Amino acid sequence: MPQDRDAQDSEANRFSARAARYARVGAGVSGVAARLATQRLLGRDKTGASDAAALAQMLGGLKGPIMKVAQLLATVPDLVPPEYASELQKLQSEAPPMGAAFVTRRMMSELGPDWRSRFGSFDLKPAAAASLGQVHRATSHDGAGLAVKLQYPDMQSAVEADLRQLDLLFAVHRRLTSVIDTREIAKEIGARIREELDYEREAKHARLYANLLAHVPEVRVPGVHGDLSTKRLLTLDWLEGRKILGFKEAPVAIRNRLAIAMFKAWWHPVGQIGVIHGDPHLGNYTVFEEGGEAAGINLLDYGCIRIFPPRFLAGVVDLYFGLLHDDRERIVHAYETWGFKRLTNELVDILNIWARFIYGPLLEDRVRTIADGVKPGEYGRREAFRVHQALREKGPVTIPREFVFMDRAAIGLGAVFLHLDAELNFHRMFQAEIEHFDRDALAARQAAALAAVGIAASP
Numbered sequence: 475m476p477q478d479r480d481a482q483d484s485e486a487n488r489f490s491a492r493a494a495r496y497a498r499v500g501a502g503v504s505g506v507a508a509r510l511a512t513q514r515l516l517g518r519d520k521t522g523a524s525d526a527a528a529l530a531q532m533l534g535g536l537k538g539p540i541m542k543v544a545q546l547l548a549t550v551p552d553l554v555p556p557e558y559a560s561e562l563q564k565l566q567s568e569a570p571p572m573g574a575a576f577v578t579r580r581m582m583s584e585l586g587p588d589w590r591s592r593f594g595s596f597d598l599k600p601a602a603a604a605s606l607g608q609v610h611r612a613t614s615h616d617g618a619g620l621a622v623k624l625q626y627p628d629m630q631s632a633v634e635a636d637l638r639q640l641d642l643l644f645a646v647h648r649r650l651t652s653v654i655d656t657r658e659i660a661k662e663i664g665a666r667i668r669e670e671l672d673y674e675r676e677a678k679h680a681r682l683y684a685n686l687l688a689h690v691p692e693v694r695v696p697g698v699h700g701d702l703s704t705k706r707l708l709t710l711d712w713l714e715g716r717k718i719l720g721f722k723e724a725p726v727a728i729r730n731r732l733a734i735a736m737f738k739a740w741w742h743p744v745g746q747i748g749v750i751h752g753d754p755h756l757g758n759y760t761v762f763e764e765g766g767e768a769a770g771i772n773l774l775d776y777g778c779i780r781i782f783p784p785r786f787l788a789g790v791v792d793l794y795f796g797l798l799h800d801d802r803e804r805i806v807h808a809y810e811t812w813g814f815k816r817l818t819n820e821l822v823d824i825l826n827i828w829a830r831f832i833y834g835p836l837l838e839d840r841v842r843t844i845a846d847g848v849k850p851g852e853y854g855r856r857e858a859f860r861v862h863q864a865l866r867e868k869g870p871v872t873i874p875r876e877f878v879f880m881d882r883a884a885i886g887l888g889a890v891f892l893h894l895d896a897e898l899n900f901h902r903m904f905q906a907e908i909e910h911f912d913r914d915a916l917a918a919r920q921a922a923a924l925a926a927v928g929i930a931a932s933p
Contacts, residue, residue: 571608577598577600577610580624581596585704593613593702594614594615595613596613597611597612598610602757606670607623607624609624618712619711619712619714620702620710621696621774622707622709623708624706625673625707629706644659656873658873662876663878665875666780673703673705673708674704676708678929679929680696680698680776681698682779682924683773683776686746687738690742692769693735693772694713696713697710713760713772713774715762715771717756718732718756718894721894722894726897729896730894730896730898732770732771732894733894734898735771736891739751739773740887741907744790744907747923748782748786750880751773752778752779752882753778753883755886757774758774759774759890760772780883781924784917785811787913792807793808793833794836794904796808805829809822813876814871821871824868824871827861828861832881836901839899839901842898842899843891843895845892
C-alpha cells in the first residue's frame with residue numbers, strides 16, 4: 475500500500491506541475507520570438523540554429539498535446555523558418571506514461587469499479603504512450619487481443635492551454651511576416667485537436683473506415699468494442715504488425731505493395747466520400763504479413779479524420795485536371811472553390827508552384843519514385859522557398875481552413891513513399907480513384923456513409 479500511495483503522489487505531483495511547465499514554455503516561446511523580432515529589426519533575416527533547438531527542447535520537455543501542434547507546424551510549408559521546421563520534425567509524441575495505480579483509477583472512472591472483470595486480461599504497463607493518451611494491451615474473455623486507448627486526465631484544459639500557445643506563435647509570425655495570414659490555419663488546427671479528445675467520435679471514424687475499406691484487402695481496420703469504450707476510453711481490436719520503416723531495405727516489389735496499400739488507405743476514402751486520415755505520423759501504420767511476407771498495412775489511429783464538404787473535393791479534382799491540361803480557368807475555379815480570396819494572375823502563378831509539387835507525381839503517366847531523383851532531405855524545400863520569395867513580392871495570402879489538413883496529409887503520405895522509395899505509376903492509381911467523379915454522387919455517398927455510423931454531415 476505505501477508503494478501505491480507513493481505512485482499516486484508521484485502522479486499527482488506530475489500532473490499538478492503541468493501549469494508550471496506551460497508557464498516555462500510560454501516564457502520560452504516569447505523569448506525566442508523576441509530574439510527573432512530583434513534579428514529582423516537589425517536586418518539579420520536569419521534564424522539561429524540555437525534558438526530553434528531551444529524552442530524544440532522546450533516543446534519536447536512538455537510532452538503534451540502541444541507536441542501535435544509543433545509537429546503540424548513543421549509540415550506547413552514556410553510557416554516557420556527552415557531551422558525551426560527541422561528541429562520540430564525531430565520531436566516524438568511520447569508522453570511519460572501513467573503509472574499502474576493511476577491507470578487503475580482512470581479505468582475505474584471510465585468503466586466502474588468492476589472494470590477488470592470486463593477483460594480477460596489487462597496489462598497495466600502501456601504498450602505505447604502518445605500526446606493525448608496511452609495504449610494498453612488487453613484480451614477479451616475469449617482471448618482476442620485488444621488495444622485499449624486511455625486518455626490522460628485533464629486533457630481538455632491542457633489542449634486549451636496548448637492552443638493559447640499556438641495563438642501566441644501565430645501572432646508573432648504575423649508580426650514578423652505578412653507572407654501568410656495564419657488566422658484560418660489556427661482555427662482549423664484548434665478544431666481538429668479538440669475533436670481528437672472525443673473518443674466516441676474516434677470510434678465512429680473507425681467504423682466509417684471499416685465500411686469504406688471493407689473491400690480493400692491490402693488495408694486492415696480494427697473493430698470497435700463499444701461496450702468497453704467511453705468518451706475518454708477507446709477499445710479496438712489489437713492488430714499485429716511490424717513498423718513500416720522496418721521494410722525500407724525490403725525488395726522493391728514488397729515496398730511497392732506497401733506503398734499501394736498506403737495510397738488506397740488514403741485516397742480511396744477521399745474519392746468515395748471525401749474524408750482523409752489527417753495524421754501522417756508513421757506510428758499510425760503497421761505492416762501485417764501473410765505467409766511470412768508483407769501483405770498490407772494496419773491503419774491504427776482515427777483521431778484526426780477530416781470530413782470535407784463535397785465542393786472542396788470538386789476543387790481537388792478541378793485543380794488536378796486544370797494542371798494536367800493546362801486549363802487556367804479550371805485552376806482558378808479550383809482555388810476559388812477552396813476559399814482563396816483576391817486572386818490575381820501573379821498569386822495564381824505562385825500557388826501553382828506548390829500545387830505542381832504536390833500533384834506532380836499524379837500528373838505524369840509513368841513509373842517513378844515520389845521524389846523522382848530529388849534527395850529526400852531536399853524534397854519540397856526548393857518549391858517552398860520559391861513560394862515564400864514570390865509571396866514577399868506579390869502576397870500576402872490567407873490559407874483557407876480546409877486546405878491545411880489536405881496539404882498536411884499529402885505531405886505525410888509523400889514522406890511514407892519517400893521512406894519506402896516506391897516505384898509506381900501514381901498517375902494511374904489516382905485516375906482509378908477519381909474515375910467518373912461526380913460531386914452530387916459523392917455528396918449522396920457521403921451523407922449515407924456518415925449517417926450509417928452516426929456522424930453529422932459536413933455543412
